[in-house]
Amino acid sequence: MKAIVCPAYGGPEVLQLTQLPIPQPAPNEVLVQIKATAVTAADWRLRAGQPAAARLFFGLTKPKYRIPGGIFAGTVVAAGASVARYKTGDNVYGSCALQYGFGAYAEYKTLPEDGVFCPMPKDMSFTDAATLPFGGMTALHFVQAAQLKAGERVLISGASGAVGNMILQLAKYHGAHITATANTHNLLLLQQLGADKVMSYTGNELATCNDQYDVIFDTAGKTPVSLYKKKLKPGGRLVLVAADIGQMMGGMLLAMRGKLKLSAGMARETYDHMRELTRLANEGYVRAVVDQIMPLEAIAEAHRLTQSGQKTGTIAISFT
Template sequence: MKAIVYHRYGSPDVVSLAEVPKPVPKDNEVLIRIYASTVTTGDWRARSLDLPAGFGFMGRLVFGVFGPRQPILGTELAGEIEAVGRAVTRFKTGDQVFAFPGGKYGGHAEYRTMPEDGMIALKPANLSFEEAAALSFGGTTALAFLRDLAGIKAGDKVLVVGASGGVGTAAVQIARSFGAIVTGVTSTSNLELVRSIGADNVIDYTKEDFSQSGDSWDIILDTTGTAPFARSERVLKPGGRLLVVLGSLAQAMGIGRPAKASGKTVIAAVPKITVEHMQFLAKLAEAGRFKPVIDRGYPLENAAEAHAYVDTGRKRGNVVLTVRQVAAKVEGRPRAMARN
């Protein structure tokens, strides 16, 4: 099968198209024919080893000390089940699914096997394969931080810093779906996008400093590393939570966290993600309350170009790789996609 592989860390040109063996599902696995995947900041980090301050050594241990252990990137994907192992009961051939191998990667290929009880769920019928492929990386991160770690509830005021990115566009929509009042911080050219996905208010960080705005929030979710506690403290309400999606090792270790007496909390984490998060997002998508934002699409073989765009740090939502173009009838809005 065709796959995009890399054998050394570095710039986007370390990834290239190759022919690799097609995987065979074990008894408890399904074989997914992949139609779409994404290039995320997770792919960028694993490819470049450009990691948040303090995580360099740990990164090599995770991704491979002398070179990448998993040569095929791709944290999330959507496609169709082509075959199932003999013990599989939850899925059948022909099911349209999305999957989130996450840190196990392997989505930038024509096929991937997944355990049936792993990170795989039925594709929402109203999403294209490209949109379904982009459900998980930003969506599960935003959901886990907002719901599991911050306990978001209706009426909360939420500030999303980095509202136009992969995690940010999901966070704005998910926070809204919980009934929160959402302000998105973004640059001038993305203000309209952030409004269009449901933000009640927007702040243009090139013109205004959110920490001087006079407003205050119950939850601040920072995907950019630009809203540390020292800057956010005064605009966090009593009991407020700062969610550090992008932070240094020092922050993860608790250095610089407020004293308990302050009543404010800093939560820096890589949250645990389960298939329940994916199923929750699928239901939200089916209800029309979450739709992944697609910025650009590239054919699989142009993956290096997609990586170069993601490397700019300026993508809007998600960058999709089309692995196999199929005619997909999306419920509620027929949509033509070219054939291979």
């Protein structure tokens, strides 16, 4: 089978196209023929070995998982003897990240039937489906953590990215009043996704406006938490999806002093999240935001664009 391997930490050029044997499913596993994957922030961070502390888990001197890729959409082409949940021909999508050894940058992947995947939303392409799980499960995790309620005023800082666009769509679903930020060229998209007010982060509108929020989600990690504190109502919630050490410490200190409630850390990816994401997609509450579709052979360029932020939503990789 065609596969991309990552034999060393480094720039996008370390990714190499190769041929490997097709894996065989164990009795409790399915074999998925992968039709599409998505290049995510986790993908480029794992390839680059960033942050350095992550190498404790992913390999000290070189990546310990040979084939990268944590997200897939594809078709079940074989099932082990004890598999009951899926049958050959089912179209499925989800995560094959850390606990399943990655491997979505290959034409075939074996997964236990109780893994973090489920049948795809109806009438959705493989490439659209592949762009949903990363941002979708992260957004579900943090929106639940924030206990968002109808009518609350929400700021989403960085709402045009893979995670931000899904937080925006979920906040809309929950009936929040949404202010969303992005680069100027992405503001129309934010309005189309349901934002009530948009701001470009290239100006200083956020710092100078008088708006106050119940909840602030930050997916960019570029704004001082001291500004967020000024923008939060008393008892407001700050959700740091992305944060450097300074922001994290600042957020924790403010939370310890009772100035705000803080949610941060790693989002959990679960089967229940995948089922909920699928329900929301089937009922028309969330849709894919695909920057472009690229072939597997262009994976290095897809990494370069994703890492540099020169994309909107998510880049999908098609195997066909």
